[in-house]
Amino acid sequence: MEDVHGRSGLAFPMTLVVMQGLILIIWTLYGSYAPDAEGTAPSPSSSSYTATTLYQSWLGVHIMMLFGFGNLMTFMHRHGYSASGYTFLVTCLGLQWCVIMYAFWHGLLGEGKLRGPTLDMTMLFQGDFGVAAVLISFGALIGKISPTQLMVLCFLEIIVYAASEAFVSEVLRAEDVGGSMVIHTFGAYFGLASSYVVTLPSMVLDGLDKENRASYTSDMFAMIGTLFLFLYWPSFNAGLLDSATNQQERALVNTVLSLAASCLATFLFSKGLRGHFSMVDIQNATLAGGVAIGSTCNMELGPGGALMVGLAADGFGWREGMGEEEEEE
Amino acid sequence: MEDVHGRSGLAFPMTLVVMQGLILIIWTLYGSYAPDAEGTAPSPSSSSYTATTLYQSWLGVHIMMLFGFGNLMTFMHRHGYSASGYTFLVTCLGLQWCVIMYAFWHGLLGEGKLRGPTLDMTMLFQGDFGVAAVLISFGALIGKISPTQLMVLCFLEIIVYAASEAFVSEVLRAEDVGGSMVIHTFGAYFGLASSYVVTLPSMVLDGLDKENRASYTSDMFAMIGTLFLFLYWPSFNAGLLDSATNQQERALVNTVLSLAASCLATFLFSKGLRGHFSMVDIQNATLAGGVAIGSTCNMELGPGGALMVGLAADGFGWREGMGEEEEEE
Amino acid sequence: MEDVHGRSGLAFPMTLVVMQGLILIIWTLYGSYAPDAEGTAPSPSSSSYTATTLYQSWLGVHIMMLFGFGNLMTFMHRHGYSASGYTFLVTCLGLQWCVIMYAFWHGLLGEGKLRGPTLDMTMLFQGDFGVAAVLISFGALIGKISPTQLMVLCFLEIIVYAASEAFVSEVLRAEDVGGSMVIHTFGAYFGLASSYVVTLPSMVLDGLDKENRASYTSDMFAMIGTLFLFLYWPSFNAGLLDSATNQQERALVNTVLSLAASCLATFLFSKGLRGHFSMVDIQNATLAGGVAIGSTCNMELGPGGALMVGLAADGFGWREGMGEEEEEE
Structure with missing residues (x-):
């Protein structure tokens, strides 16, 4: 049985190959650039909008994912090393997958038909929003699940997240600019629910509490993560x-x-x-x-x-x- | 008597409640959005200007406040932990207060009447400039004053800072784009003057010097702070x-x-x-x-x-x- | 003989004075602002372009230089402290020098005449690209060369780098937007070639391998560097x-x-x-x-x-x- 650091077994590489393979096939067969990232014609958008401006705001969100959300978790001293790596894993996988799911559910619920994923800066925002939901859920599960289980969580949660987000915006037509409901609240409850299901019994019995204390170094990294969250949250709320x-x-x-x-x-x-x-x-x-x-x-x-x-x-x-x-x- | 870490007494919470309460009342009764942050009409400013562009430059200044100015002080090993926290305290308090004082003094000296504070990205720049002056002064006082005294310093210094800044720009009509005089020089001398007044005798007698030495970790954090100062200083000088x-x-x-x-x-x-x-x-x-x-x-x-x-x-x-x-x- | 930390000798200060002196003289006698940074007339460029937008992308590249490239090297535990300092040295020197060389070679190969250096945000991009090539080469030489030798490497490599870059773009008219060939491949091979030439024999015989292992702290700094590389690479590729x-x-x-x-x-x-x-x-x-x-x-x-x-x-x-x-x- 795979332990929490996932040191043995073929489960991890096989899961990753299947997921990345599926994503690659969908993007290759059905994916395309959005109109504002295609061709050499001038950008159709207004002159006050440039891709770089949107990119700078997206960078702030990406920094929150990799630094903020990852380092909050490094507070738990012993998990610091793996928490950062797992955050990286979720971000790279979830970003690719969430843009596909966004197009799928918005096509289905908004236009009543299937739609292939499109790629531009706006879609990278939507992708990171899904990553945020998974990372919030991960906060309730850290130290309890293996990397393989984390990838499965990421894959499944994003399907449900994107369906929920599309339902709120396309069917209910409710506005949730900063994603307080569809991202943060959703992610928190999904994580809590998952923590009852996906748990390695051996790890819980193990003395996890004593690993949960702070050290000077990990506190400092948590501080860096907190500062980045504090700094870039306006990008998250207002970027789009x-x-x-x-x-x-x-x-x-x-x-x-x-x-x-x-x-x-x-x-x-x-x-x-x-x-x-x-x-x-x-x-x-x-x-x-x-x-x-x-x-x-x-x-x-x-x-x-x-x-x-x-x-x-x-x-x-x-x-x-x-x-x-x-x-x- | 409250010690340098402020572990006892009601002075700190009461001071904070009074200050935040006063600021909240002023903003609620007299504050408003500036025209470019109000309503749903198109922005009145030119098309080459967007709030996001200004926000990105302001982010650099905010990073300098929280990382650069805070971590320079963490060079002093034992104070590292509290220096970061106190920088946070000054930034959150000073930002809110300095925008009020900016409007007050510019109204009084520029137009000869009282003016309520307005809020937009430009004002957040002005708020952080006041925070910068206080943090520079704090550099001369770290380890010598309690959190409560720091808040009082922040409150009083910003009144004087904003008066001085308004006097230079409205009455003298002198240009000081990077704030070398009104921010940096002002902050340094205010801090030196304060260090003669606000000192806890017990702390000075205490062997502070031996706490002032570097360790590998605190050097690295100081390096991160220095790099951020080096990187974002152009934002500070040119942002507005x-x-x-x-x-x-x-x-x-x-x-x-x-x-x-x-x-x-x-x-x-x-x-x-x-x-x-x-x-x-x-x-x-x-x-x-x-x-x-x-x-x-x-x-x-x-x-x-x-x-x-x-x-x-x-x-x-x-x-x-x-x-x-x-x-x- | 100067050791790897360069603790003795006049070689370092004299080399630095000569190089900075030469650069200062060239900039003072032949340098000027580019048209978009000169005068008070409105910017001639289109309304969708502002200096700030370009500056924000350049900031990402500068962060990659100082954090990413520097901290990759801090992976080597014992060199961490000096690696960051040397990265700083290369960036400050190379940036000034590379803009001069860029103008020289592009003038010679593109227009067939000598041209003085011009300064604007675009040129700061070109300057940092040269710094990137030197830092990549430095990766093959860290722990083997003294600060003085590093400055000489920086000075000479940038002459060759700028000639190569101008040859590719002005003569071959090949497009290499992200600089994969002219920056990364060039820098890697230049570094490998140099490592055969510029080596302090005593250092190689010394047990360098045991200094090459990771510690928890240096791993964390390497992680920060990696995250910044991951985050800002799009700025590097697309900024210009x-x-x-x-x-x-x-x-x-x-x-x-x-x-x-x-x-x-x-x-x-x-x-x-x-x-x-x-x-x-x-x-x-x-x-x-x-x-x-x-x-x-x-x-x-x-x-x-x-x-x-x-x-x-x-x-x-x-x-x-x-x-x-x-x-x-």
Whole structure:
């Protein structure tokens, strides 16, 4: 039986070959560039839009995936090394797969027919959003599943994620610009549900708790991850919004204010209730502030409203967090 | 009495609640979006300007605040952990407060009346400039003041900083694009002055010097901070300049050349006078080269002129620095 | 005789003074801003182009130089500290020098006359491309040459690099958008050739192999470097392409897909042939995937084609890599 580091067996290479093979065949037979990435004609989009601008925002999201989400997990000292590698694995696999599923479900639910995947910067955004959902789920499963199981999780979750996302936007026609519902909440519950199913009994009995403590080095890496999350969250929330109207700028500044308020509130709770600053708390506050403002960040909340969303998010987050009582050295 | 880590007392939470409460009330009652972040009409600005472009430059400044300025301080090994946390605290608090003060003083000195704060990407730049001044002052005070005192410093310094900045630009009508005078010089002297006033006697008597030495890990983090300063300083100097004329590009390339020359000169002095490369020297050279070119970076210095500014900056910086004689392991 | 850390002798400061002096004189006497960085008139370029957009892409390339290329080398534990410093040295020196050589050779081979260097964001790109070639060569020489020898290598290699690059583009009129041939292949062979010539015999006899092993900390820094390479490689390949046509967006998405496929394939080989994940393999895969797609990234390969390039690149890379048999703790 494969252990958590997946050191033996043919399961991993065979699973990877099958998945990458399937993805390659679909992209080769049915895939194409989107119109704005094809041919040599001038870009059909407006002059205020360039691929580079979109690419820079996407870079921020990609940095969040590889650094932020990966390094939050390296907090768990012993898992640090594998957590970063597994994040890489999920990102490379999920990105390719999620663009296919996005086209499939949006074609089916939106136009009632099958549609091949198209490729441009916007689709890379959609691909990373699916990766985000899987990485959030992975947070509930780290140390409990093998690399092979992680790939299977990634493959299956993205099918369900893309169906859910297409249902919300094509059928319900609901707006969820920052993906608070379809990405973050979905990913969290999918991960919790999976953790009841996919568990290696030997690992749970093993003393995992003692591996969950912080060291100076892993704290520092977690800090780097937290800073990147804090820095690039506005890219995540506002990157795909129309830059020709004012709502993109509003989404950016609302997210920045909400994050600042949420983190300040955490300094309050962290010292008030624990007696000292905790790195974990700042991480949780960043996540809470970014997710809370996500769905409404493009609306006219007013600066005061954005601050209140951040402050409230942190209050709620703390009611959850205190149960865990993370202890640092 | 609260110690330097602020482990006891109600002073910290109460100060934070009062400050964040005051800021929240002002933003809610008097704050609003700037025209380019309000409504759903197309952006009034020219087509070559998008909020995302400005946001990307602002991101560089924000990275400098959280990584560069914070990690320079982590050079002091034992303070590394708290220095990063305190940088976070100052950034979240100062950003919100400085935009309010900016509107207040520019309204008073520029238009002779009170003005409520407005929010858009440009204002987030102005907010981070105030944060920069406080973080520079903090460099002279680290290890000597408690978190509560740091918040009070942040609150008061930003009032004076914003008044000074508004006076220079509205009354003197002087140009200081990179903020060399109103941000860097102001912050340094404010910090030096404060260090005579706000000092915990017990901490100074304590053997701080032995905590000031480098370790391999903290050196590496200082290196990361230095690299980010070196990389993003052009964003700091040129981010707010008009991109419709050529002066923004000139400011960018002038700053890049000045930084390169300043760092090369440091390799010379560092080896020539010390006999080996010192990480601290490269940090100081980056700061010197970036600050020196700041006020004049948009002018037609010529490429040779930009190089000379960087080389000269480093020479002057070294006369100061040699007194310290930092020793590394 | 100067040792590998260059602790003694006047060779280093004198070499640096002569080189920086020569560069300063050339820039001062013959250098000028390019038209788009001069004067106060509106930028002559199209409205969809701004200096900031180009600057953001260039930042990615600069990050690759300072973080990625530097930290790949820190994998070698004992050299980590000096490798980062030397990368800094090469970047600051090579950037200034390569822009001069670019103008010289393009003037000579393209227009048949001498041309003074011009400065704008595009030229900073060209400067960093030369730095990339030197850093690649340095990878074959680390631990074997002194800082002084490194500066001489940088100076000479850039003369040859710029001549080769100008020959390919001006005389052969061949397109090599990502520089796979003129930068990466050139740099690798120049480094290999140099390693036969410039070697300190004492260092080679010394037990360098035992310094070549990984530690947890240096692995983590290598991981950060790898992530930055993976993230910013699209900037390297597509940054200078015309954003008014669709080929820039195509180059961006092709590079992203190729990198993802190349890294996935490495997970396969790394586990299949070694039995565990290796950080070095992911680094090599990123390099292989980015270089392989470089020359053709703007062409209409189709999404499937881009994936195949990445997968094939990794296969070839592995045939080379297995000979080394890097061992990790």
